[in-house]
Amino acid sequence: MTIIERNRATVARFLAGTHSPDIEDIAVIDETVVPHIRCHGFPGFPDGEFGDRESYKTFFRVFRQSFGDMSFETLATVATGEFVSAHWKIHATHTGPFRGIAPDNARVVFDGVALYRMEEGRIAETWLRINEPLLVAQLGRGSARAA
Structure with a gap:
């Protein structure tokens, strides 16, 4: 397995665990992420x-x-030497507060991109870009819903 294949497989495993229906699957972070991870662009953090x-x-x-x-x-x-990038899409129900908007069980759909810098086959840095304008536009709007 090449370094690029290994890095791509690590990111695929990370994404599958962190977005699994079983929230306990986030334990995959211990196996796929370095202890000194640096993350950028995450809502809810200073x-x-x-x-x-x-x-x-x-x-x-x-x-x-x-x-x-x-x-x-x-x-x-897309994977190159030490970087893997993933473009993703989420369909979900707004079940808890987000950006100060109370949940109303709206169905939402949004996408985003994450860029991962890898170190020895594990994620060492993440840049997250959620299509937040699209997401927020779907929240708290009564009967106007995403498909």
């Missing part, structure tokens, strides 16, 4: 930044409380 695996787990726990009944799809993955 300046969108944090630097440890427990914060990564917290992000996914809170995110899953905000958006339940989730289906996650990886649309494209």
Whole structure:
């Protein structure tokens, strides 16, 4: 297996675990992420930044409380030397507060991109870009819903 194949497989395993119907699958973070992870662009953290695996787990726990009944799809993955990028789409139900917007069980659909820098086959840095304008536009709008 090449380094690129190994890195792509690690990211696929990470995404499958962190977006699994069983939130306990976020334990995959311990196996796929370095302890000194650096993360950028994460809603709910000061300046969108944090630097440890427990914060990564917290992000996914809170995110899953905000958006339940989730289906996650990886649309494209690109891997080069030390970087893997994934374009993804989520369909979910707004079940908990997000950005100060109270949940109303709206079905939402949104996409985003994550760029992962790898170290020895594990994720060492993540840049997250959620299509937040699309997501927020679907929240708290009564009967106007996404498909």
